[in-house]
Amino acid sequence: MEGESAKRRLAAILCGDVQGYSRMMGADEQATLRALKGCHEVMRRVVAAHRGRVVNAPGDSVLAEFASIVDAVSCAAAIQSELGSRNAAAAPEARMAFRLGVNLGDVLVDGEAIYGDGVNVAARLESLAEGGGICISGSAYEQVVGKVKLEFDDLGEKSVKNIARPVRVYRVRMAARLGTDPESSRLGSVPESSPAATRRSSGSVPESRSSGSVPELPAIAVLPFANMSGEAEEYFSDGITEDIITDLSKLSGLLVIARNSTFTYKGRAVDVREVGRSFGVSHVLEGSVRRAGGRVRITAQLLEAKSGHHVWAERYDRELADVFAIQDEITHKIVAALDVKLLRGEQASAWRHLLPDPQALDAWYRGVDALNRLQREANEEAARAFAEVIRAAPGSPLGHLGMAWTQLSAYRYGWSASPAKALEESAALAREALRLDERCADAHALLGFYHLLCGRNQDAIAAGERSVELNPNHADNIANFGCSCAVSGRPAEAIGLMRRAMRLSPMYPAWYLNILAFAAYAVGDYEQAETAARQGLERDPAYADCRAIAAAACHALGRSDEARREAAELVRRDPTYRLATLEGRLAIVTDRALVERLLGVCRELGLQ
Secondary structure: OOOOOEEEEEEEEEEEEEOOHHHHHHHOHHHHHHHHHHHHHHHHHHHHHOOEEEEEOOOOOEEEEEOOHHHHHHHHHHHHHHHHHHHHHOOHHHOOOEEEEEEEEEEEEEOOEEEOHHHHHHHHHHHHOOOOOEEEEHHHHHHHOOOOOOOEEEEEEEOOOOOOOOEEEEEEOHHHOOOOOOOOOOOOOOOOOHHHHOOOOOOOOOOOOOOOOOOOOOEEEEOOOEEOOOHHHHHHHHHHHHHHHHHHHOOOOOEEOOHHHHHHHOOOOOOHHHHHHHHOOOEEEEEEEEEEOOEEEEEEEEEEOOOOOEEEEEEEEEEHHHHHHHHHHHHHHHHHHOOOOOOOOHHHHOOOOOOOOHHHHHHHHHHHHHHOOOOHHHHHHHHHHHHHHHHHOOOOOHHHHHHHHHHHHHHHOOOOOOHHHHHHHHHHHHHHHHHHOOOOHHHHHHHHHHHHHOOOHHHHHHHHHHHHHHOOOOHHHHHHHHHHHHOOOOHHHHHHHHHHHHHHOOOOOHHHHHHHHHHHHHOOOHHHHHHHHHHHHHHOOOOHHHHHHHHHHHHHOOOHHHHHHHHHHHHHHOOOOOHHHHHHHHHHOOOHHHHHHHHHHHHHOOOO
């Protein structure tokens, strides 16, 4: 090996493999290989964006090399963030949890291949990581601490196979990182899982918390309840979990972590103490669901996050029609255990049963599950399920709300032959949901987005504010309200709202950062604007709007050469990019002087 063709050099090494790969192959080889191919494409793209190279990717593994350990660790975090978002949108059988290890060490180079202890240590670190997690070596930690916006847990020294000396291991706190939004082409976005997150939105109006501050409240993360009924029933256990999150999130005296963040733990062995640290919560709820015939068994346990000790545990064996009653009991017990202070009206309104018919409930859960897959065929499947809900429970707003989301998705993703008609139909369905129950928070949120698209900014703000009043813990609705404020001359308020949404959903997507960056630029806080934009680019290097804002912020901070490099990088990544695209998206901004200033800077930097 150490012949004339082999050389030594210091390198940053990233190793990864799929947790449970053999089991997945045994269950469905073709589906597993398709999912693996998609993950490898993501990883190759992200590695290249972080100035690395994929050395090899045999089977479910990947080996990459970087000249910079900062690039390597940042890349690992970006990979897990992108794969987490991909998994959230994928069918359960297509979800792949990669374990990543990163090391800084000496390697032996032979042509394109690399060998030696530097590689071996990275491979051993990968085996110590959890699915969806990252472990790095002490040598890597010493070089990156303070240079990356990541937090680490010191796991101490570990003896690993075929390595003579113990290796110091640090674990990256992934829940503190950001997700990426698959649709990075606009200032804001409607929630990807809106009905799942607010499906039974009916609550009394609490005191407004739209100013953006998040007070210190009892905080809880509801982990996905385990499905004990077989794969075909996955949607049902997910629906139960999301309903409990929704019930709790309507209580203003409790901070509830968003579904999109907690569901990153789905299918994983969990240490509740880690969950508590990652999400900054005092308590964790977990459980399981088994459905058989007309009966359902639900177990639930509330745990103290700091110690992992049980606060209470309960098993419910009931008729299927009693599902809501079980959810109510769980919610009541959490309220009592955490000493949550309820505002007037919350006690009565937090537990209203809008789908008492078991068939309507099942259809609703199936519709939400299909809608969240973000595929044309699945969207049509969701529409059929929501039509069942309307037929079975015509007095409930939920069937109309679900159907509204399918129409909006058809508009957004080009699945409709008549996009304008689909958009108008989504608004009409949302209005019908509100006619049946004015307190349906998600319907207000959908109308807020609709009004913004139509240039009715003040109507958008009113609808967004109402949705947040009704559900003070819905992170995506808060973020979309923040977007409406950012483009309507209220950027300072938008900053507070975005920070609040980020606290409620620690795994927040990149579009949150784009809104925050724009709002910060609007108030003249160019350092915050640059920081937010660059964090968005860490998650999605092709996010054109974030790069344009980063360039403009650098220019405002007097770093013109760096600003021009960012503008040139934007065009390099997308040679078809035209400034008219950004100008079109900024058409909804009411502060036209701000728009002209931003566009003028972009033109000065060479964008056309």
